[in-house]
Amino acid sequence: MATFAFLGNNYQKLTTFLEQIILKTNATSDQEHIKMHIIINNKLLTKDTNYIKSLLNKFEKIQSDYLCLCFDNETLTNFIKDNTSLQVLNTKFLNHEDELIEKIISIHESRG
Amino acid sequence: MKRIGIIGGLGPLATIKFMELINEKLEKVNEEIEVLVINDPTTPDRTNYILDNKNPNPLSNILEMVKKLETLNASIIVMPCNTASYFYKEIEARTSIPFINIVLETVKYLKENNIKSVGLLATDGTIKSGIYEELLNTYQINYLIPTNDEQKIISSIIYDGIKSGMEIDLDKFYQVINSLKTKGAECVVLGCTELSALRQIYHLEDKFLVDAMKILADRTISYLNIKN
Numbered sequence: 001m002a003t004f005a006f007l008g009n010n011y012q013k014l015t016t017f018l019e020q021i022i023l024k025t026n027a028t029s030d031q032e033h034i035k036m037h038i039i040i041n042n043k044l045l046t047k048d049t050n051y052i053k054s055l056l057n058k059f060e061k062i063q064s065d066y067l068c069l070c071f072d073n074e075t076l077t078n079f080i081k082d083n084t085s086l087q088v089l090n091t092k093f094l095n096h097e098d099e100l101i102e103k104i105i106s107i108h109e110s111r112g
Numbered sequence: 113m114k115r116i117g118i119i120g121g122l123g124p125l126a127t128i129k130f131m132e133l134i135n136e137k138l139e140k141v142n143e144e145i146e147v148l149v150i151n152d153p154t155t156p157d158r159t160n161y162i163l164d165n166k167n168p169n170p171l172s173n174i175l176e177m178v179k180k181l182e183t184l185n186a187s188i189i190v191m192p193c194n195t196a197s198y199f200y201k202e203i204e205a206r207t208s209i210p211f212i213n214i215v216l217e218t219v220k221y222l223k224e225n226n227i228k229s230v231g232l233l234a235t236d237g238t239i240k241s242g243i244y245e246e247l248l249n250t251y252q253i254n255y256l257i258p259t260n261d262e263q264k265i266i267s268s269i270i271y272d273g274i275k276s277g278m279e280i281d282l283d284k285f286y287q288v289i290n291s292l293k294t295k296g297a298e299c300v301v302l303g304c305t306e307l308s309a310l311r312q313i314y315h316l317e318d319k320f321l322v323d324a325m326k327i328l329a330d331r332t333i334s335y336l337n338i339k340n
Binding site: 001011012015018019022023027028029030031032033034035036037038039040041042043058061062 | 120121122123124125128131132134135138139141144145146147148149150151152153154155156157180183184271275276277
């Protein structure tokens, strides 16, 4: 089963987004839901590249498969895309949540 | 940096509701705080294992989540699941990171508030395992549980209701609560995080309900000395 990593800077926005994923997942028991690794840092957008690289290493070490970027910052997004082996699923977040949720659920359903 | 490590997916909606309780506390915080969640909802059902050890054991999934939180450098580990607290000794033995036990914190809360008699709403697994009963006895708090028929209602609310994403019959829920009140409970502990999720979803602010998950969120913040 695929594991999705989520990286964000706003606790409530990311939590609300994750709730939408859970509510939209076609599951009648806990065990059918999506595996997630979540890191929310309220100062994420001010962190240096060493910190970001260490976060990406951590996601790889704990065997995340896909990475969802739950913030909007072009510079950081591009840096992450260039410095991770995880498959990054999105480049925009706010107002693009529904398409990202659809992508996540589709991957989850196809990988079982 | 302070890092809150959450063992999640037990169940997934309860994890989200726990995150919301934490978020409320972090809203106005200036210091840098990381919230880390390892959410593995494929963890085998805890009640199924406690009721029959031949069923799949959730412990290895739980310990794997602990290991991942160590990799993420969590400062503290919390697990918003009462039934899984059956494994708290194994979790504490596995890691040097402080683990906050939802059942212990809830019973301490009851003692701090001079509660002498409590009703417990929980999974069959939590009740059978005796994890609340043992601590309540230690703290000399009288313990009341639903009848067999009432427990079936609670179990159905948890599994057929919250975990399945279906609607809940709140009348039946309160029927069980009122029955415990009639038997002398000064309050009722929501000793299953799915019931805590129910409380949040339906905005139940009844002071008679003691929400174990809310207590866990409060203790998490105070343990890390987070000020807002």
